[in-house]
Amino acid sequence: MQSVEQEKTTLHDPDEVLKHSPFHEQVEKHCRLRNWMSWNGYLTARVYDTLASEYFAIRSSCSVMDLTPMEKYRITGPDALKFLNRLVVRDVSKLKPLRVTYVAWCNDEGKVLDDGTIFHLEEGEYRLCSQHHQLDWLLMSSLGMDVTIVEETHDVAALAVQGPTSYSVLCAAGINGLDKLKLFGILHTELNGFKVMVSRTGYTGDLGYELWTEPVNGLDLWDVIFSVKDSGLYDVRAIGLAALEMVRIEAGFIMPGDDFNTAETAIRAGHDRSPFEIGLGWVINFDKPHFTGKKALQEEKGRSIKRRLVKLLVEGNKPPVDSFLYDKKKGQRVGTIKSQIWSPILKANLTLADIEYHKGKPPAEIWAEIYYQKELEWQVTWARCRISKDPFWSHPRRSVTPPERF
Amino acid sequence: MTNSISKPIIIVGGGHNGLVSATYLAKAGHKVKVLEAREVVGGAASTTSFAEGYRVSGVAHILYTLNPKICRDLQLESMGLDPGTSIDTIALGQDGNHLTLGRNAVNGVDLSQKDISAYTDFKKEFRSYAKALTPLIMNKPPRLKDMDRRDLSTLAQLGWKLRFGLGANSMREFLRVGGINIYDVLNEVFDDPRLKGAIAADAVLGHHMGPRTPTTVLTYLYRLWGEIHGAQSLPTGGMGEISETLAKAAIKAGVTIETGAKVKRIVVDEGKVSAVELETGELIEASIVISNADAKTTFLDLVGAEELDAMFCHRIDTSRSKGNTAKLHLALNSLPKFAGLSGSQLAQRLIIAPNMRYVEHAFNHAKYGEYSEQPVLEIVIPTIDDPELAPEGHHVMSISASFAPYSLKQGWENHRDRFANKIVDLIEGYASGFSDIIVARELLTPPDIEAQYNISGGHWHHGELTIDQSFMMRPVHGAAQYDTPISGLFLCGATAHPGGGVTGIPGHNSAKRILAMGAGK
Numbered sequence A: 001m002q003s004v005e006q007e008k009t010t011l012h013d014p015d016e017v018l019k020h021s022p023f024h025e026q027v028e029k030h031c032r033l034r035n036w037m038s039w040n041g042y043l044t045a046r047v048y049d050t051l052a053s054e055y056f057a058i059r060s061s062c063s064v065m066d067l068t069p070m071e072k073y074r075i076t077g078p079d080a081l082k083f084l085n086r087l088v089v090r091d092v093s094k095l096k097p098l099r100v101t102y103v104a105w106c107n108d109e110g111k112v113l114d115d116g117t118i119f120h121l122e123e124g125e126y127r128l129c130s131q132h133h134q135l136d137w138l139l140m141s142s143l144g145m146d147v148t149i150v151e152e153t154h155d156v157a158a159l160a161v162q163g164p165t166s167y168s169v170l171c172a173a174g175i176n177g178l179d180k181l182k183l184f185g186i187l188h189t190e191l192n193g194f195k196v197m198v199s200r201t202g203y204t205g206d207l208g209y210e211l212w213t214e215p216v217n218g219l220d221l222w223d224v225i226f227s228v229k230d231s232g233l234y235d236v237r238a239i240g241l242a243a244l245e246m247v248r249i250e251a252g253f254i255m256p257g258d259d260f261n262t263a264e265t266a267i268r269a270g271h272d273r274s275p276f277e278i279g280l281g282w283v284i285n286f287d288k289p290h291f292t293g294k295k296a297l298q299e300e301k302g303r304s305i306k307r308r309l310v311k312l313l314v315e316g317n318k319p320p321v322d323s324f325l326y327d328k329k330k331g332q333r334v335g336t337i338k339s340q341i342w343s344p345i346l347k348a349n350l351t352l353a354d355i356e357y358h359k360g361k362p363p364a365e366i367w368a369e370i371y372y373q374k375e376l377e378w379q380v381t382w383a384r385c386r387i388s389k390d391p392f393w394s395h396p397r398r399s400v401t402p403p404e405r406f
Numbered sequence B: 001m002t003n004s005i006s007k008p009i010i011i012v013g014g015g016h017n018g019l020v021s022a023t024y025l026a027k028a029g030h031k032v033k034v035l036e037a038r039e040v041v042g043g044a045a046s047t048t049s050f051a052e053g054y055r056v057s058g059v060a061h062i063l064y065t066l067n068p069k070i071c072r073d074l075q076l077e078s079m080g081l082d083p084g085t086s087i088d089t090i091a092l093g094q095d096g097n098h099l100t101l102g103r104n105a106v107n108g109v110d111l112s113q114k115d116i117s118a119y120t121d122f123k124k125e126f127r128s129y130a131k132a133l134t135p136l137i138m139n140k141p142p143r144l145k146d147m148d149r150r151d152l153s154t155l156a157q158l159g160w161k162l163r164f165g166l167g168a169n170s171m172r173e174f175l176r177v178g179g180i181n182i183y184d185v186l187n188e189v190f191d192d193p194r195l196k197g198a199i200a201a202d203a204v205l206g207h208h209m210g211p212r213t214p215t216t217v218l219t220y221l222y223r224l225w226g227e228i229h230g231a232q233s234l235p236t237g238g239m240g241e242i243s244e245t246l247a248k249a250a251i252k253a254g255v256t257i258e259t260g261a262k263v264k265r266i267v268v269d270e271g272k273v274s275a276v277e278l279e280t281g282e283l284i285e286a287s288i289v290i291s292n293a294d295a296k297t298t299f300l301d302l303v304g305a306e307e308l309d310a311m312f313c314h315r316i317d318t319s320r321s322k323g324n325t326a327k328l329h330l331a332l333n334s335l336p337k338f339a340g341l342s343g344s345q346l347a348q349r350l351i352i353a354p355n356m357r358y359v360e361h362a363f364n365h366a367k368y369g370e371y372s373e374q375p376v377l378e379i380v381i382p383t384i385d386d387p388e389l390a391p392e393g394h395h396v397m398s399i400s401a402s403f404a405p406y407s408l409k410q411g412w413e414n415h416r417d418r419f420a421n422k423i424v425d426l427i428e429g430y431a432s433g434f435s436d437i438i439v440a441r442e443l444l445t446p447p448d449i450e451a452q453y454n455i456s457g458g459h460w461h462h463g464e465l466t467i468d469q470s471f472m473m474r475p476v477h478g479a480a481q482y483d484t485p486i487s488g489l490f491l492c493g494a495t496a497h498p499g500g501g502v503t504g505i506p507g508h509n510s511a512k513r514i515l516a517m518g519a520g521k
């Protein structure tokens, strides 16, 4: 009996199996649906209130999302740049201070381990953000380099403030200097006496910012942004991961682990993916010093592509959840749908799909076999699909500087 | 390969394997330059002076036969190759009753008839296993995926040798013992503890292994492989003479050898070697670079991690390459008197490993970063047949002592003398008055071997010879066919397949591989 008692005190609190972010007090207050999920071990709202209103906050007003759980690493030291440039497929030496770039990195075989962003915080100081936990790979990659790698996932509080009115809201909140902040730029500023870093980055394909500060200032930051609502001019709404999932598919952003197996998790041969195969060939820069996977990728470049993750538009309005894809109705199987949403703004079935290529070319026709329920009965239908070269949604205001005020 | 006329093939390291590789390539018409960091060639196969007037084989002291094919190909006999006097192994008994282990026969006064005949059968059987492995040893290890014709032929020959060379019964037995430990096998075959102790010592010497460690049968077979061609011997003039002969053959074939030339960096350009940079800053362009250095030195120090993929570097970094054997060199003012050993017996290879428990206990210490309280010793007195190595009437004794871990828990600084004293005391127990005749001594721990011979970890084989670091995984997967992830960079030393010992085989195999690749095969 006694030992059981003791265990209770030494084991973690079951109510806190999932970590609380610095914004938790507010997140909990806003999350009326109690629709929670885990994101990197943090208690995270999937939907706060109604998915539709959260989605439209991103697309037509101003949304706020707790970004804290995203994996973050601080990379410093004399070899920081050398380290990053050997780690990722993109040329980081071109990344100027106060700029951000999208990157991906591979294992020796040139298969993608993860993607993320590198923030050049100030001369020689970098932050790497990733989808998945990467500390062991980063440390392994640091062999022989004079570099310090510190995980700072839990030491930085971050909010994504996105949507057409995000610029106006942040200006009204008292953040100065945003008028000059370009897409992928970084601004170090102060707000109510504490330091905030603002980057013009996001996952929505639209105008938006990400705000970074010390955890102790988290709730203050939240309050300052939400207090803009009091003027009665702007709506500001907390959004969960479900709404984000919709807009990221519209924007054509892929999700490692959902849209393709990362090399670390792929078990069977051929189930991992190269950057070319997930549409990230454009990120690779072969004209830079050696990076992990370079040799394998150079060899792959000479061969014609066998499969590719594509943005696929599916006709009709039946949801092609996990649908198999064929070269014609009841034809040969040519692929699978990985992620899909119904886009309220485009009124279309948008998906990301893994498609087999033949002689470097996609099938001439692609058909989705869709199972759906009608009054509790399963039905099957076929829908024609089209590959989209461009993101389904990308608004010009994403990159206009200064952004338009509302 | 490209441009053999202007830019030479550079070999980093003039160890015996570097010299063998160089000679084969020069004979095939290539311009070859060997750059050796030390003042003499030979690396761990060289002769050194450790006290005024006393010379000894610096590291390797017993020749388990240089490969005969290499001797023929490189016409080493006409260069004056002198393997020296053949020697037997004597297992010292604590009571002065010793056993003499020959190639085929064992004898000793109190040895049972059963053990005597079992020994002959055992040696015959195990030599046939070792012989069956010849195709594997003398070729690049076959890849498991994407085999080329050479790999298929190696595997076919290996299969043929195992099945038809050995016969069905022997093959079955070989497959049974191949994966188990020498401890179990010897207990099945023999009774006499000294006999088992001496053979077990052969299986573990130079490795981080005890007799009960799995796959010690394979390390024993590797050791035995030299015996299929001839006897072990003490080369006249020390092991350095073997290397000097190889250097002569190399020079005759047109190789240029530079000593005192330490390579600081192997220069890589766009994933391809272009040159080497010496410590002096001098840059020497190269068409191909072949490294005789160990894998860690080659990839992590000379090439540098930034030119290589991360996982590959990690594999190199975590490969086990910490040495476990020390060398003790003693200058003696007269011959020691071992109880029960005649004068001619004293000139043989003396083993102190009285039983298998002793060997296992010696190893136990190494597991915990300690040196053996009672080490396993391999002792030779080369001056009995080769008096030139010491002042008149004096002698040198050369001892390989196991186990002496590279990373000693307490650090070697204050323990070097203590360990040397332990060895001397141990011998004193077999040869009373021994300590009084010692006039000078030198102990080389694995860190000393690392520093003096440029072998990272100071390991006998430039890296443990375990299954996971052998064959197509030696030194690691990704560099196991002598070529490496860097185009134009090759390995030719003990770090590569099949491993260490003064055999010349990695040197031979690497040259064959390079020539085959150049010919587009």
Ligand SMILES: Cc1cc2nc3c(=O)[nH]c(=O)nc-3n(C[C@H](O)[C@H](O)[C@H](O)COP(=O)(O)OP(=O)(O)OC[C@H]3O[C@@H](n4cnc5c(N)ncnc54)[C@H](O)[C@@H]3O)c2cc1C
Pocket (backbone or CB within 6 Å): B012, B013, B014, B015, B016, B017, B018, B035, B036, B037, B038, B041, B042, B043, B044, B045, B059, B060, B061, B062, B063, B064, B206, B261, B262, B263, B264, B292, B293, B294, B297, B302, B323, B325, B326, B327, B400, B449, B453, B454, B455, B458, B459, B460, B461, B462, B492, B493, B494, B495, B499, B500, B501, B502, B503, B506
């Ligand atoms: C304690 C001990 C006892 C042993 N006893 C025996 C024995 O009795 N019999 C036996 O057969 N084997 C023995 N061995 C094993 C044997 O000595 C080695 O396996 C063998 O000598 C390795 O030969 P190698 O040519 O491959 O490498 P090495 O002999 O190590 O040659 C490598 C050469 O490269 C040079 N080099 C390295 N880095 C550079 C650089 N940056 N620039 C220029 N040059 C460089 C080194 O100086 C060295 O000369 C023993 C080993 C040890 C450690």
